Amino acid sequence: MSHSLTAASSLPAEGWLRRAATLLYRKPNLYLSLLLVPPLLWFGAIYLGSLLTLLWQGFYTFDDFTMTVSPELTLANFAALFQPANFDIILRTVGMAVAVSIASAILAFPIAYYMARYTTGKTKAFFYIAVMMPMWASYIVKAYAWTLLLAKGGVAMWFVQVLHLQPLLEFLLGVPGVGGNTLSTSHLGRFLLFIYIWLPFMILPIQASLERLPPSLLQASADLGAHPAQTFWQVILPLSIPGIAAGSIFTFSLTLGDFIVPQLIGPPGYFIGSMVYAQQGAIGNMPMAAAFTLVPIVLIAVYLSIVKRLGAFDAL
Amino acid sequence: MTVAVQFTDVSRVFGEVKAVDRVSIDIQDGEFFSMLGPSGSGKTTCLRLIAGFEQPNAGSIRIHGVEAVGLAPYQRDVNTVFQDYALFPHMNVLENVAYGLKVKGVGKSERLARAEEALAMVALAGFGGRKPAAMSGGQRQRVALARALVNRPRVLLLDEPLGALDLKLREQMQSELKKLQRQLGITFIFVTHDQSEALSMSDRVAVFNKGRIEQVDTPRNLYMQPATPFVAEFVGTSNVLRDDLARQLSGSDNPFSIRPEHARLAGSEPLGSDEVEISGLLHDIQYQGASTRYEIRLANGQNFCVSQANNQWQLGDAPVQPGQQVTARWARAAMVSLRQEA
Numbered sequence: 001m002s003h004s005l006t007a008a009s010s011l012p013a014e015g016w017l018r019r020a021a022t023l024l025y026r027k028p029n030l031y032l033s034l035l036l037v038p039p040l041l042w043f044g045a046i047y048l049g050s051l052l053t054l055l056w057q058g059f060y061t062f063d064d065f066t067m068t069v070s071p072e073l074t075l076a077n078f079a080a081l082f083q084p085a086n087f088d089i090i091l092r093t094v095g096m097a098v099a100v101s102i103a104s105a106i107l108a109f110p111i112a113y114y115m116a117r118y119t120t121g122k123t124k125a126f127f128y129i130a131v132m133m134p135m136w137a138s139y140i141v142k143a144y145a146w147t148l149l150l151a152k153g154g155v156a157m158w159f160v161q162v163l164h165l166q167p168l169l170e171f172l173l174g175v176p177g178v179g180g181n182t183l184s185t186s187h188l189g190r191f192l193l194f195i196y197i198w199l200p201f202m203i204l205p206i207q208a209s210l211e212r213l214p215p216s217l218l219q220a221s222a223d224l225g226a227h228p229a230q231t232f233w234q235v236i237l238p239l240s241i242p243g244i245a246a247g248s249i250f251t252f253s254l255t256l257g258d259f260i261v262p263q264l265i266g267p268p269g270y271f272i273g274s275m276v277y278a279q280q281g282a283i284g285n286m287p288m289a290a291a292f293t294l295v296p297i298v299l300i301a302v303y304l305s306i307v308k309r310l311g312a313f314d315a316l
Numbered sequence: 317m318t319v320a321v322q323f324t325d326v327s328r329v330f331g332e333v334k335a336v337d338r339v340s341i342d343i344q345d346g347e348f349f350s351m352l353g354p355s356g357s358g359k360t361t362c363l364r365l366i367a368g369f370e371q372p373n374a375g376s377i378r379i380h381g382v383e384a385v386g387l388a389p390y391q392r393d394v395n396t397v398f399q400d401y402a403l404f405p406h407m408n409v410l411e412n413v414a415y416g417l418k419v420k421g422v423g424k425s426e427r428l429a430r431a432e433e434a435l436a437m438v439a440l441a442g443f444g445g446r447k448p449a450a451m452s453g454g455q456r457q458r459v460a461l462a463r464a465l466v467n468r469p470r471v472l473l474l475d476e477p478l479g480a481l482d483l484k485l486r487e488q489m490q491s492e493l494k495k496l497q498r499q500l501g502i503t504f505i506f507v508t509h510d511q512s513e514a515l516s517m518s519d520r521v522a523v524f525n526k527g528r529i530e531q532v533d534t535p536r537n538l539y540m541q542p543a544t545p546f547v548a549e550f551v552g553t554s555n556v557l558r559d560d561l562a563r564q565l566s567g568s569d570n571p572f573s574i575r576p577e578h579a580r581l582a583g584s585e586p587l588g589s590d591e592v593e594i595s596g597l598l599h600d601i602q603y604q605g606a607s608t609r610y611e612i613r614l615a616n617g618q619n620f621c622v623s624q625a626n627n628q629w630q631l632g633d634a635p636v637q638p639g640q641q642v643t644a645r646w647a648r649a650a651m652v653s654l655r656q657e658a
Binding site for chain 1: 367368369388389390394395396398399400402403404405406415416418419420463464467
């Protein structure tokens with residue numbers, strides 16, 4: 001005992017740095033909290049704090065006459081969401097978000113499957129770049145480009161003419177809720193642009209979930225007598241649902257919040273995003289904008305709880 | 317006896333590598349057949365060829381008389397127990413076991429009853445509601461077995477199924493597998509790199525080396541009468557003496573094998589007329605409990621092993637020390653003449 005004591009005291013005199021290091025080593029909880037507190041503060045104050053402050057403003061009162069906000073608490077803004085004009089905006093946006101998410105998932109799945117199971121090395125790198133490259137270009141430039149593509153006399157129309165598909169296009173544009181006068185002023189055109197813009201956000205999570213699928217599971221399924229279609233429905237699809245869910249959270253929430261695409265392509269009428277933009281930017285009705293902001297948050301929370309209840313995350 | 321699986325001149329090439337090189341085997345119906353070899357010797361590829369996960373580049377594979385080349389895995393009456401078990405993580409144990417019946421359209425009540433029965437057969441009755449992730453390695457192994465057996469295949473393929481288990485569990489599973497195979501009378505084709513496992517479980521063993529079969533025989537014959545130097549050295553340990561030494565000791569150009577336990581360290585007694593001996597420097601002594609291993613370095617630099625049973629219950633002095641000149645001696649009849657190496 002006395003040996004170790006003298007040995008310890010005979011160590012060279014410790015500087016404050018070494019003493020601090022020793023203290024942190026002896027108190028791992030202190031060490032952990034020192035590391036965690038700054039990012040948690042950042043996350044809590046900048047992300048959650050500002051979001052909650054924004055939502056809190058949804059309870060403030062906006063005076064239509066003086067165009068001023070007063071901090072008198074009211075539920076009027078949230079009640080106003082259910083007025084027909086506002087509720088239409090919500091339904092229109094949610095309908096589009098659901099349609100875009102489903103179509104993106106259907107389009108993304110084969111690409112993701114091919115990437116995950118059939119490409120290696122350079123081909124895989126090529127696919128990653130090909131999928132992500134559109135995201136490198138400015139979002140506004142791409143959106144404007146599509147206004148030209150879909151315009152009368154644009155590439156899309158030319159293509160339709162070459163393939164003699166005008167009757168089909170006219171039929172589609174005639175369907176209420178889908179069509180419009182022309183491709184660039186139709187819901188269909190807006191839908192195409194949304195899919196184009198958000199597709200990478202769907203491909204990558206599905207690809208990641210398929211990548212984790214061991215090949216032996218597919219072999220086991222075939223070995224037990226399952227035809228390829230049965231293997232797809234019973235094994236591949238259920239195990240890729242976490243990826244589809246993650247991807248659809250992106251496409252769903254990004255569509256809910258978008259305010260540029262609805263202005264450029266498609267028929268007139270607000271989306272949630274453009275409504276928030278108009279309320280806050282043009283009118284200065286921050287409380288109503290805040291109330292609209294709550295809508296996507298609630299919708300995604302509901303969506304996630306449904307997906308969870310369906311057992312999509314059990315295999316994680 | 318009918319033939320369950322028949323390979324005729326089967327080859328499978330991956331790029332430049334001949335994974336399976338003109339292999340022909342007849343596996344009898346109802347036999348416990350092992351494919352033994354080091355990794356990369358082609359044994360697993362052969363199993364995958366039977367299951368249908370690989371197609372051969374040449375040759376014919378018949379399963380119960382039916383040509384299987386070109387058939388997909390789901391068109392074959394064989395089932396596989398995978399090395400990693402390959403249990404479906406999103407299904408519970410009962411659903412996993414019932415899967416093969418479900419995809420074949422067996423009604424729900426019947427398939428659940430049969431799945432329960434299969435689980436009982438592997439001593440997992442009542443575990444059906446659990447997820448595979450909540451089971452131990454040994455239990456998952458049994459689930460994989462039940463999932464394959466519930467389909468009542470005529471041939472069961474086992475791809476190193478015991479590799480991930482610890483020694484105790486592995487020995488227990490070995491005897492259970494053997495018992496199950498006898499009970500069911502199904503052909504088991506068992507791939508392993510563990511020679512003692514292959515010897516203790518199998519009716520017959522095929523020894524693979526570099527995509528080719530070196531020997532197919534009963535475990536006893538494989539050990540006592542190895543056909544090639546590879547088999548002699550891979551199955552158990554053996555001293556293979558070649559060239560000049562072989563000529564001098566056996567009078568033949570062929571290499572021969574002598575098992576370490578068939579030789580002994582000679583004392584001062586005279587050499588019998590039916591005996592052969594060789595001298596060298598004692599290099600190392602390894603005490604192994606039931607026996608002691610003596611490693612002797614011969615004049616040509618080769619190591620020669622002698623293993624002597626420690627069947628004296630008293631603790632005597634070690635009679636020899638490393639560095640001493642010693643002589644190993646064995647009965648001429650214990651020598652096994654081997655085929656020339658290719």
